[in-house]
Amino acid sequence: MTPDTPSNRPADLPSDLPPDGLADVPTVLVQDSHGRQLLCFLEQLIPLDGHDYVLLTPVDTPVCLFRLEDDEEPELIDTIDATEPILSVADVVLQEHDLTLVRSAVTLTVSGELDEPEPDELDDEDDDDDSETYELLVSFLADEQEYGLYIPLDPFFVGARMEGGGAVLVEGEEFERVQPRIEAELDEREAEG
Numbered sequence: 099m100t101p102d103t104p105s106n107r108p109a110d111l112p113s114d115l116p117p118d119g120l121a122d123v124p125t126v127l128v129q130d131s132h133g134r135q136l137l138c139f140l141e142q143l144i145p146l147d148g149h150d151y152v153l154l155t156p157v158d159t160p161v162c163l164f165r166l167e168d169d170e171e172p173e174l175i176d177t178i179d180a181t182e183p184i185l186s187v188a189d190v191v192l193q194e195h196d197l198t199l200v201r202s203a204v205t206l207t208v209s210g211e212l213d214e215p216e217p218d219e220l221d222d223e224d225d226d227d228d229s230e231t232y233e234l235l236v237s238f239l240a241d242e243q244e245y246g247l248y249i250p251l252d253p254f255f256v257g258a259r260m261e262g263g264g265a266v267l268v269e270g271e272e273f274e275r276v277q278p279r280i281e282a283e284l285d286e287r288e289a290e291g
Contacts, residue, residue, distance in 0.1 A: 123139050123140070124140040125137055125138060125139055125140065125157060126138055126140050126152060126258070126260075126264060126265045127264045127265070128154060128203055128204070128258045128264065128265045128266070129203060129265070129266055129267065130203035130266075130269065131267070131269060132203075134180075134201065134202060134203040135202065136156055136202040136203040136205070136207070136256065137156070137157045137158070138156050138157060138256055138258075139154060139155050139156075139157060140152055140154060141153045141154060141255070142284060142287075143260075144280050144283050144284070146276055146279055146283075147276075149259050149260070150259070150260040151257065151258070151259050151276060151280055152257075152258050152259075152260060153255055153256070153257060153280070153284070154255065154256040154257075154258060154265070155253060155256070156202070156204075156205070156207055156254060156256065158200055158202070158207035158208060158209040159207060159209075159212055159249055160204075160205045160206070160207050160249070160250060161199075161205070161206050161207065161235060161247045161248060161249055161250075162174060162175075162205070162232065162247070162248050162249075162250060163175045163184070163185075163188070163206065163245060163246075163248075164232075164245065164246045164247075164248055165243065165244075166244040166245060167244075172246060172248075175245075178206075180201040183240060184240045184241075184245055185199060185201065187238055187239075187240040187245075188236070188238060188240075188245070188247055191236050191238040192208060192210075192247075195210070195236065196210050196211065197209065197210035197211075198210055199247075203267055204256050205254065208235065208247070208249075212235075212249075231250060231251055232248035232249065232250055232251060233248060233251055234246050234247075234248055235247045235248060235249050257273065257276075257277065257280060259272075
């Protein structure tokens with residue numbers, strides 16, 4: 099994840115020091131419509147319709163929860179309540195690895211020191227899409243069902259609108275309206291530089 103050049107970042111954006119000491123990379127606190135927050139690195143700033151939209155990446159590691167069955171493909175659990183008992187079990191399992199599950203805006207995240215995977219350790223035995231785009235972090239049993247927390251291998255981007263000293267997650271109708279325009283602007287910037 100390479101930050102954007104400083105010329106594309108406004109000097110007045112809020113900035114906290116990330117836990118890994120990358121003091122030159124601005125961070126922004128994003129809030130969703132439910133009041134949950136997520137601390138992110140600022141990757142791009144895109145002015146549209148009098149608003150500053152930002153493309154961000156989480157400071158902590160994003161994870162996805164999957165239901166695991168013996169002879170079936172892992173099933174992604176798209177939405178889960180923050181108080182779901184499955185997450186309490188995941189908390190305990192992650193604590194054994196000195197990791198913490200965070201119920202953030204947009205996605206679940208894990209904070210703590212993760213070991214970098216060795217390229218030959220990545221699961222490439224299966225040809226399915228999930229094995230190519232996710233790496234298993236931990237698996238566990240909850241109510242006699244096996245689950246896994248997986249790390250997406252592709253970059254995880256968050257779209258938000260700057261508001262006051264932070265950012266608000268772009269959701270629903272606003273997301274549908276600005277997402278294609280943000281993508282077009284980013285494509286244009288990439289072509290130019």
